[in-house]
Amino acid sequence: MKITVISLDNWGFNKYIVKALEDQGHLVHHINFNKYKYRYPSSFHKVYNFILKTIFKQNLKTRFYGQKIIKKLQEIKKVQDIIITIKADHIDTKSLRELKKYTRKSIAFFNDNTERCPKIIPAIPLFDKVYSFEKEDCEKFELNFATNWIYNYEPDGVQKEFEYQVFHISSRDRRLPTIAKIAADLRSKDIVYKIIMYARRNHSNPDLDYISEHMPLREMNEYIKRSQSLLDIQRSGQKGLTFRVFESLGLQKKLITTNSDIKTYDFYNPNNILVIDPDNPEIPVSFFETEYEPVPVGILKKYVVDEWVANLLKNIK
Numbered sequence: 293m294k295i296t297v298i299s300l301d302n303w304g305f306n307k308y309i310v311k312a313l314e315d316q317g318h319l320v321h322h323i324n325f326n327k328y329k330y331r332y333p334s335s336f337h338k339v340y341n342f343i344l345k346t347i348f349k350q351n352l353k354t355r356f357y358g359q360k361i362i363k364k365l366q367e368i369k370k371v372q373d374i375i376i377t378i379k380a381d382h383i384d385t386k387s388l389r390e391l392k393k394y395t396r397k398s399i400a401f402f403n404d405n406t407e408r409c410p411k412i413i414p415a416i417p418l419f420d421k422v423y424s425f426e427k428e429d430c431e432k433f434e435l436n437f438a439t440n441w442i443y444n445y446e447p448d449g450v451q452k453e454f455e456y457q458v459f460h461i462s463s464r465d466r467r468l469p470t471i472a473k474i475a476a477d478l479r480s481k482d483i484v485y486k487i488i489m490y491a492r493r494n495h496s497n498p499d500l501d502y503i504s505e506h507m508p509l510r511e512m513n514e515y516i517k518r519s520q521s522l523l524d525i526q527r528s529g530q531k532g533l534t535f536r537v538f539e540s541l542g543l544q545k546k547l548i549t550t551n552s553d554i555k556t557y558d559f560y561n562p563n564n565i566l567v568i569d570p571d572n573p574e575i576p577v578s579f580f581e582t583e584y585e586p587v588p589v590g591i592l593k594k595y596v597v598d599e600w601v602a603n604l605l606k607n608i609k
Contacts, residue, residue: 294370296321296395298361299378304509305535306378308443312601321368325382328360351384358387365394374399374608377419381411388418397421397608403440405429407529423604425532427553440535441600442592444513444542450584451517451544457580458485458548459519460536461512464495464502467525470550470570474523475499481577486515487523513539520580521546525570533557538595540564544584548575559587559595 295313299306301324310322361383365372375395380388381402392398400419405426406412416422416433423438424430430437458478460471471487478485479499488501495502516522522545524536531553540547541559550570554560564587566579593599 293373294319295374295376296323296365296368296372297376297378298323298325298380298383298391299376300324300326300382301378302326302506303535305440305443308441308597309376309378309601312597315598316601321364321372323361323364325357325361328357354382354384355387357382358384358390362387362390362394365391368394371395373397374605376401376604378402379404380415380419381409383415385414385418388415392418399423399604399608401438401604402426402429403532405530405532406433408527421608427531438600438604439533439595440538441597442538442542442595443597444516444539445592445596446543447589447592450586452583454520455484455518456486456515457483457520458487458523458575459515459521460486460523460525461488461507461515462490462525464489464491466528470525470573471523472497472499474525474568474573474575477573477575481575483575483577483580485523486519488515516543516545519545521548521566524549524551526551541587541592541595544586546579546584548579558591561585561587 295318297306297310297320301307307322310320313320372395374397375391376399378401380400398419399421400415401423402412403425404412406429421436423436425439427437429435475485475487476499486501487499488503488507490503490506492504516539522536522540524534524547531551533551533554537547537549537554546564548566548568550568552567554565554567563582563585566575568575
């Protein structure tokens with residue numbers, strides 16, 4: 293089939309979907325609209341966009357993304373069998389409607405929730421099939437459930453030597469107070485950790501390392517491989533599983549998370565996964581004293597990107 297993937301691929305996860313589709317014999321185009329950088333032509337446009345967003349719930353940036361995407365689809369020339377759009381809430385609705393002219397079937401996948409990203413809601417009816425990683429949104433809006441995916445699957449043995457006992461990387465946002473508490477707790481117990489925070493402006497905290505540029509996925513995976521466990525801090529109101537969860541599964545790493553909903557998944561094992569209270573995070577040293585217990589292959593492979601792609605395309609006619 294002729295398939296186009298449209299995504300805001302700011303970390304590089306979506307290229308694994310493209311490769312999986314190609315490996316399955318499809319002719320694939322990837323429109324990564326993260327590469328399109330919008331700049332206000334003047335200070336007037338900045339004020340105008342503020343009014344648009346505040347009063348009319350529109351955005352010059354999403355229009356810009358949409359126009360660029362439609363232009364790329366026109367350049368492809370051939371009507372696609374399927375267009376898969378990830379993070380469609382970052383594209384204006386006019387362009388999403390027009391997008392359907394370039395494909396026989398359209399699929400959307402959202403790995404954010406509608407509470408945090410309400411712009412998802414008007415995008416939902418503009419697709420033939422919609423998937424979300426948020427169970428509550430699936431129930432509320434009658435969507436199809438799909439988790440994020442394992443892109444780094446390495447099944448050969450459990451690693452036993454590590455540089456760090458805990459690794460975490462995220463943007464500096466409302467999760468910072470919880471992360472700072474955890475870092476202080478780890479330091480007090482002499483647990484070796486590496487916590488990296490991305491922020492555009494300079495910040496200082498002796499327990500955290502700050503960076504001002506996004507870290508390439510390849511470099512991030514090097515830190516993951518050198519770590520015994522990954523730290524996963526959920527955003528407020530979100531239950532969908534982040535990529536930290538699936539990176540830990542793919543490389544057979546222990547996981548520390550604030551997301552208690554993880555206990556409902558078939559790969560949950562309290563030896564491998566420690567659920568902590570974000571308001572009072574306590575990480576016992578004993579968690580690091582037991583080895584990782586491998587997840588049965590039959591369970592694990594359901595989440596690997598090849599199977600994820602196959603499930604996404606299932607029953608699409």
